[in-house]
Amino acid sequence: MKIVTQVKLLPTPDQASALEYTLRTVNDAANWVSSVAYERGVPCEYELRKHTYAELKARGLGAQAAQHTIKRVRDAYTTLKANIRAGNLSRPGGKRRTKAESKPIAFRPEAAQPFDDRCLSWQYDARTVSIWTTAGRLKDVRFAYSPDALEILRENRRGESDLIRRDGAFYLIATCDVPEKPLNENPAGFLGVDLGIVNIAATSDGTRHAGRGLNRRRKRQADLCRKLQAKGTKSAKRLLKKRARKEARHAADVNHRISKSIVTTAERTSRGIALEDLIGIRERVRLRKDRRTSVHSWSFHQLGQYIAYKAKRAGVPLVYVDPAYTSRQCSVCGHIDRKNRPNQAEFACRACGVMMHADHNSSRNIAARGAAAWTAGRQSCVPEPA
Numbered sequence: 001m002k003i004v005t006q007v008k009l010l011p012t013p014d015q016a017s018a019l020e021y022t023l024r025t026v027n028d029a030a031n032w033v034s035s036v037a038y039e040r041g042v043p044c045e046y047e048l049r050k051h052t053y054a055e056l057k058a059r060g061l062g063a064q065a066a067q068h069t070i071k072r073v074r075d076a077y078t079t080l081k082a083n084i085r086a087g088n089l090s091r092p093g094g095k096r097r098t099k100a101e102s103k104p105i106a107f108r109p110e111a112a113q114p115f116d117d118r119c120l121s122w123q124y125d126a127r128t129v130s131i132w133t134t135a136g137r138l139k140d141v142r143f144a145y146s147p148d149a150l151e152i153l154r155e156n157r158r159g160e161s162d163l164i165r166r167d168g169a170f171y172l173i174a175t176c177d178v179p180e181k182p183l184n185e186n187p188a189g190f191l192g193v194d195l196g197i198v199n200i201a202a203t204s205d206g207t208r209h210a211g212r213g214l215n216r217r218r219k220r221q222a223d224l225c226r227k228l229q230a231k232g233t234k235s236a237k238r239l240l241k242k243r244a245r246k247e248a249r250h251a252a253d254v255n256h257r258i259s260k261s262i263v264t265t266a267e268r269t270s271r272g273i274a275l276e277d278l279i280g281i282r283e284r285v286r287l288r289k290d291r292r293t294s295v296h297s298w299s300f301h302q303l304g305q306y307i308a309y310k311a312k313r314a315g316v317p318l319v320y321v322d323p324a325y326t327s328r329q330c331s332v333c334g335h336i337d338r339k340n341r342p343n344q345a346e347f348a349c350r351a352c353g354v355m356m357h358a359d360h361n362s363s364r365n366i367a368a369r370g371a372a373a374w375t376a377g378r379q380s381c382v383p384e385p386a
Contacts, residue, residue, distance in 0.1 A: 007145050007149060010144055018134070022113075022135070027109050029069050052070060077105060114160040119132040159175045178313060183315050184270060190367045196359060259303060259307040260310060272370065274370020331368065
C-alpha cells in the first residue's frame with residue numbers, strides 16, 4: 001500500500017533562499033503554462049509540451065522540472081474536469097462552477113513541486129538530500145527525521161517526492177510503497193468501535209477515548225475566531241488562517257493516536273474491527289442550533305480513514321455495519337427501545353434490566369453485527385458435491 005512520509009528540511013540561509021526562489025519560479029511557470037492551456041482549450045500533455053517546453057527551458061527550468069511542471073498543470077485540469085463531471089462544483093451555470101471555468105487554474109507561489117530521482121537524491125546515512133534548484137544542485141541539505149520515518153524512507157520510498165513551503169519551513173513529502181501483512185481470514189471475533197463526540201471512540205472491550213480535551217480546545221478556538229472575525233484586520237485574518245491549520249493538525253494527531261491504539265489492540269488479539277457506516281449522517285440528522293458546530297466539526301471520517309489504512313497495513317479485517325438502533329438496542333437481550341437511553345451516558349434495558357455505559361453497549365452491538373457481516377460475506381469452505 002502507498003503511504004506518504006513527511007520530513008522537515010533544515011537548510012542554511014543560502015540554501016533556503018535558493019529553495020524559495022525555485023518554488024516561486026516553477027509556480028510562476030506553472031501559471032504561465034496554465035494560461036496557455038486555457039487559451040488552447042486544454043490540449044493533451046504531449047500537445048501542451050510542444051507549446052511550452054522551450055519557453056520553460058528559457059526561464060531557467062531544467063528538463064525534468066519543465067516536464068513535471070507541464071504534467072502538473074495538465075493533471076490539475078484533469079482533476080477540475082472530474083470534479084465538474086461529478087457535480088462537486090454546483091450545477092451548470094452555478095456560481096462556483098462559473099468561477100472555476102471562467103479563468104485559468106492558478107498555483108500559489110509556495111505550492112508543491114514534484115521531484116523525481118533525477119532531481120532529488122537521498123543520503124540516509126548522512127541525513128541529507130541533494131536537490132535541483134534554479135541556482136544549481138544543492139548538496140548536503142539536512143533534514144529532521146524520526147527513527148520510524150527514516151526506516152520507512154530507507155526501505156520503501158518509491159517514485160516522486162514533493163517539495164513544499166509551509167509557515168516559512170520547507171518539507172519533503174515522499175511516497176512510500178509499504179508492504180501489507182496477509183489478511184487474517186479467520187479472526188477470533190471483532191472489536192466494535194462506536195464513534196462519537198463526547199467520547200471520540202469507544203470499543204467493545206470497554207476502552208473509551210474521551211473527547212473532552214479536544215472539544216474544549218475547539219471551543220477556545222471558536223471563541224478566538226469570533227473575536228478575530230469581528231476585528232477584521234489583515235493581521236487578524238492571517239492569524240485566523242494560522243489557527244485553523246494548527247487546530248487541524250492537533251485533531252489529526254489525536255485521531256492518529258486513537259486509530260493506532262484500536263488497530264494495535266485488534267492485531268494483538270487476532271480480531272477484526274467493526275465500524276459504523278456513517279456516510280451522510282450530517283445530512284440525515286436534525287440538530288438544534290447550539291449543536292451544529294460540534295457535529296459539523298466532528299472528524300469521524302478522518303478517524304475512520306486512519307483506522308482503515310492502519311488495519312490494511314496490519315492485515316486486520318475491517319467491516320462496516322448499519323448504525324441503525326445500535327444505541328437503543330440491548331447488547332445482552334436484543335430489546336430495542338428509545339427509553340433504554342435515559343441520558344447520553346447511561347444505558348438501562350427496559351426488558352432485562354442490564355445497565356452499562358451507553359457507548360460500551362453500542363460498541364458491543366457493532367461488534368456483534370461486524371461478526372455477522374464477516375461470516376455472511378466469507379466464501380464457503382464446504383467442499384463442492386461430487
